[in-house]
Amino acid sequence: xxxxxxxxxxxxxxxxxxxxxxxxxxxxxxxxxxxxxxxxxxxxxxxxxxxxxxxxxxxxxxxxxxxxxxxxxxxxxxxxxxxxxxxxxxxxxxxxxxxxxxxxxxxxxxxxxxxxxxxxxxxxxxxxxxxxxxxxxxxxxxxxxxxxxxxxxxxxxxxxxxxxxxxxxxxxxxxxxxxxxxxxxxxxxxxxxxxxxxxxxxxxxxxxxxxxxxxxxxxxxxxxxxxxxxxxxxxxxxxxxxxxxxxxxxxxxxxxxxxxxxxxxxxxxxxxxxxxxxxxxxxxxxxxxxxxxxxxxxxxxxxxxxxxxxxxxxxxxxxxxxxxxxxxxxxxxxxxxxxxxxxx
Amino acid sequence: xxxxxxxxxxxxxxxxxxxxxxxxxxxxxxxxxxxxxxxxxxxxxxxxxxxxxxxxxxxxxxxxxxxxxxxxxxxxxxxxxxxxxxxxxxxxxxxxxxxxxxxxxxxxxxxxxxxxxxxxxxxxxxxxxxxxxxxxxxxxxxxxxxxxxxxxxxxxxxxxxxxxxxxxxxxxxxxxxxxxxxxxxxxxxxxxxxxxxxxxxxxxxxxxxxxxxxxxxxxxxxxxxxxxxxxxxxxxxxxxxxxxxxxxxxxxxxxxxxxxxxxxxxxxxxxxxxxxxxxxxxxxxxxxxxxxxx
Numbered sequence: 083x084x085x086x087x088x089x090x091x092x093x094x095x096x097x098x099x100x101x102x103x104x105x106x107x108x109x110x111x112x113x114x115x116x117x118x119x120x121x122x123x124x125x126x127x128x129x130x131x132x133x134x135x136x137x138x139x140x141x142x143x144x145x146x147x148x149x150x151x152x153x154x155x156x157x158x159x160x161x162x163x164x165x166x167x168x169x170x171x172x173x174x175x176x177x178x179x180x181x182x183x184x185x186x187x188x189x190x191x192x193x194x195x196x197x198x199x200x201x202x203x204x205x206x207x208x209x210x211x212x213x214x215x216x217x218x219x220x221x222x223x224x225x226x227x228x229x230x231x232x233x234x235x236x237x238x239x240x241x242x243x244x245x246x247x248x249x250x251x252x253x254x255x256x257x258x259x260x261x262x263x264x265x266x267x268x269x270x271x272x273x274x275x276x277x278x279x280x281x282x283x284x285x286x287x288x289x290x291x292x293x294x295x296x297x298x299x300x301x302x303x304x305x306x307x308x309x310x311x312x313x314x315x316x317x318x319x320x321x322x323x324x325x326x327x328x329x330x331x332x333x334x335x336x337x338x339x340x341x342x343x344x345x346x347x348x349x350x351x352x353x354x355x356x357x358x359x360x361x362x363x364x365x366x367x368x369x370x371x372x373x374x375x376x377x378x379x380x381x382x383x384x385x386x387x388x389x390x391x392x393x394x395x396x397x398x399x400x401x402x403x404x405x406x407x408x409x410x411x412x413x414x415x416x417x418x419x420x421x422x423x424x425x426x
Numbered sequence: 427x428x429x430x431x432x433x434x435x436x437x438x439x440x441x442x443x444x445x446x447x448x449x450x451x452x453x454x455x456x457x458x459x460x461x462x463x464x465x466x467x468x469x470x471x472x473x474x475x476x477x478x479x480x481x482x483x484x485x486x487x488x489x490x491x492x493x494x495x496x497x498x499x500x501x502x503x504x505x506x507x508x509x510x511x512x513x514x515x516x517x518x519x520x521x522x523x524x525x526x527x528x529x530x531x532x533x534x535x536x537x538x539x540x541x542x543x544x545x546x547x548x549x550x551x552x553x554x555x556x557x558x559x560x561x562x563x564x565x566x567x568x569x570x571x572x573x574x575x576x577x578x579x580x581x582x583x584x585x586x587x588x589x590x591x592x593x594x595x596x597x598x599x600x601x602x603x604x605x606x607x608x609x610x611x612x613x614x615x616x617x618x619x620x621x622x623x624x625x626x627x628x629x630x631x632x633x634x635x636x637x638x639x640x641x642x643x644x645x646x647x648x649x650x651x652x653x654x655x656x657x658x659x660x661x662x663x664x665x666x667x668x669x670x671x672x673x674x675x676x677x678x679x680x681x682x683x684x685x686x687x688x689x690x691x692x693x694x695x696x697x698x699x700x701x702x703x704x705x706x707x708x709x710x711x712x713x714x715x716x717x718x719x720x
Contacts, residue, residue, distance in 0.1 A: 128543060128545065128624075129545070131539075131543070131624060131625055132539050132543055132545055134625075135535040135536065135538055135539045135628070136535060136536040136539040136540075136551065138531075138532050138535070139532040139533065139535060139536035139595055139599075140536070140551070140554075142528075142532060142588060142591055142592045142595070143554070143555065143558060143592050143595050143596075145588075145592070146570065146573075146588055146589040146591075146592035146593070147558050147561055147566065147592045147593060147595075148554075149569075149573060150566040150569035150570040150572075150573055151561060151565070151566055151569070153569040153572065153573060154565075154566065154568065154569040157569060157572065211464065214457065214460065214461065217457070219457065219458070219461075220458075223708075225461050225465060226707060227704050227707050228465045228468060228469060229464060229465065229468055230703065230707060231468055231469060231472055231700065232468050232471070232472070234649055234653075234699050234700055234703040235472060235653075235696050235699070235700070236652065236653030236654075236655065236671055236695075236696065236699065237653065237655055237671075238653070238655050238671040238672075238674050238675060239475070239653075239671075239674060239692050239693075239695065239696045240471060242475075242674055242675070242678055242688065242692050243471050243472070243474060243475040243689070243692060244471055246474075246478075246685060246688070246689070247471065247474055253474055256489065287467065287468070287471070291468075344559075344560065344562065345562075348562045348564040348565065350564050350656055351655050351656065355655075355675070371564045374564075374567075374568065375567075375656075378567075378568045384568070384572065387568040388568050388569055388572075390568075391565055391566065391567070391568045391569065394564075394565055395560075395561070395565045398560060398565065399560060402560055
C-alpha cells in the first residue's frame with residue numbers, strides 16, 4: 083500500500099518531465115554540449131548500450147515468438163507427418179479442409195459464445211466487486227486475498243478438482259441434494275445440455291479475480307477530490323459511480339475487455355482438462371485451441387495443425403484489430419461527452 | 427490539504443441536516459453477506475480439494491460433499507514421502523525460478539532502452555513487443571514444438587524456460603516501461619554530472635527505483651510459470667522431467683480410482699503459488715497501476 087501513492091506521483095512527474103524534455107535526444111545533447119564527449123562517440127556508445135541491453139530480449143523473443151508464427155505459415159501449406167523436411171506442398175488444401183470441417187465450425191461458434199458471455203457476465207460482476215472491495219470495510223485485505231485464490235490456482239488443479247466434483251454422482255449434486263431445496267439432484271453438469279453454461283461458470287469463477295485486480299488498480303487512479311466535490315453537490319453514491327467512476331474507469335475496462343476477448347478466443351486448458359480431449363466436441367465445449375491440439379502433433383498431422391494455428395491467429399488478429407478500431411474510438415468519445423456533462 | 431477538503435463537506439452536511447448525507451449502500455450488513463457468499467463460492471472448489479485429501483475413498487464415494495470424518499493425514503504424508511512429488515516439485519521450482527529471473531533481467535533491460543533511449547527503430551521495437559501480446563503461447567504451440575524439436579530442446583527444462591521467457595516479455599515490457607519513464611530525468615542528469623555512465627546508472631539507480639514494477643512482473647511470471655500446462659504438455663514427454671501440473675495429470679490418470687490421493691497430490695502442488703501470491707498481493711495491485719493508466 084505504501085508504494086502506490088509514490089508510484090502514481092512519480093508517474094505524473096514523469097509525464098510532465100517527458101513533455102518538457104520533448105524528444106529524448108535533446109536530453110542527451112546538453113551533456114555533450116558541456117563537452118564530456120564528442121557527439122559521434124556518444125552515439126556509437128549509445129548504440130552499443132542499446133544492443134547490449136535489448137539484444138538478448140529481442141533475440142529470445144524473435145526465436146521463440148516470431149519464428150514459430152512464421153514457421154506455422156510455412157508448414158501450413160504442406161501435408162507433413164513430421165518426419166524429414168516437408169516436401170508434399172498442397173497449397174491451400176489444409177485451409178479448405180479446416181474451413182469446411184463442421185467440427186471446427188462448432189469450435190469457432192463456442193469460442194464466440196464464450197467471448198460474448200464472458201463480457202456480459204464477468205464485466206458487470208467484476209465492476210461491482212471491485213467497487214465493493216475498494217470500500218473501507220472490516221477484513222478487506224483478507225477478502226481481497228481470498229477472492230484472488232481461484233485465479234492463482236492453476237488450471238490443471240482447478241480442472242482436476244472440478245472434474246471430480248461435477249459428475250452426476252459428484253460433490254456438487256450431493257451438496258445440492260443435501261440443501262433439500264431441489265429434492266434429489268441428478269444434473270449432468272458436463273453433458274451437452276449444460277456443458278457450455280458449466281464452462282462459463284468455471285471461467286467466471288477462475289478469471290473474475292484477475293478482472294477485479296485490474297479494475298481495483300484502475301480505481302486507485304481516480305482522484306478522491308472528484309467524489310468529495312460530487313458529494314458536496316449532493317450526488318448519491320450510485321450517481322457518483324455512474325458519472326465519475328464508470329467514465330474514468332473506461333480505459334481499464336477497455337484493457338480488461340481486450341484481454342478477456344483474446345483469452346476466450348485462445349481458451350484451451352479448462353475444457354481440455356475438465357472434459358478431456360475426446361469429450362469436448364460431444365459436450366459442446368470444444369474451442370479452436372482444443373481442435374488444434376487434437377489434430378496437431380499429437381495425432382501426427384504436423385502440417386494440418388500448423389494451418390489450424392494460422393487460422394486461430396488470423397481470427398484473433400481480426401477481432402483484435404476490429405476491437406481497437408471500433409470500441410477504442412467509441413469509448414474515447416463516450417468518455418469525453420460524459421466528462422462534459424459532468425462538468426455542467 | 428486533504429483533511430481540510432474532507433472536513434468541508436462534513437460541516438456543510440451538518441448544517442443541512444443529516445438526511446441529505448449521501449447514502450453509502452456498501453455500509454450495511456448486506457455487503458458483508460455478499461462478501462461472504464463470494465468468498466464461499468471462490469473457495470468451495472479449493473476447499474473440496476484440500477479437505478478431500480483428508481478423507482478416504484469410501485467416504486468420498488458414499489458422501490461426496492461431506493467433511494472428513496475421521497481426518498486422515500496418511501494420504502498427505504504418504505505423498506510427501508514419494509520421490510515423484512519432490513522431483514516434480516524441484517522441476518517446477520527450477521523452471522519457474524529461472525524463468526522469473528530471466529524475464530526480469532531481459533525485460534527490465536529492454537524496457538530501460540525503450541523508456542530512456544531515443545534511437546531510430548525504437549517505435550518498431552516497441553511495436554514488435556506489443557504485437558507479442560496478440561500471440562499467446564496457444565497460437566504458436568504447434569510450430570514452437572517443431573522448432574524446439576529441431577534444436578533438441580524437447581524433454582529438457584530449458585525447452586520450457588526459454589519459450590516462457592519469450593512469451594512473458596511483452597506483458598513485462600508493457601508494465602515496466604511506464605515505471606522507468608517515471609524516473610525523473612534530473613536524477614539521470616545529476617548522476618551523469620557525477621561521472622556515472624548510463625549503464626552504471628541503470629545498475630545502481632534504475633533497479634532499486636523500479637522495484638514495485640519488477641516485483642509485480644516477477645510474481646506474475648512466477649505464478650504463470652508454476653501453473654503453465656500447455657507448453658510442458660507438448661515439450662516434456664519424459665516423466666522424470668515433468669513439472670507439477672503434468673504430474674497432477676499423470677497422477678490422476680495413473681491413480682484414477684484413488685480419488686483421495688489425487689486430491690491430496692493436487693492440493694500439495696498448489697501451495698507454493700498460493701503462498702507466493704498471498705504474500706505479495708498488495709504489490710501486484712500497486713504495480714499494475716502504472717500499466718492501466720493509459
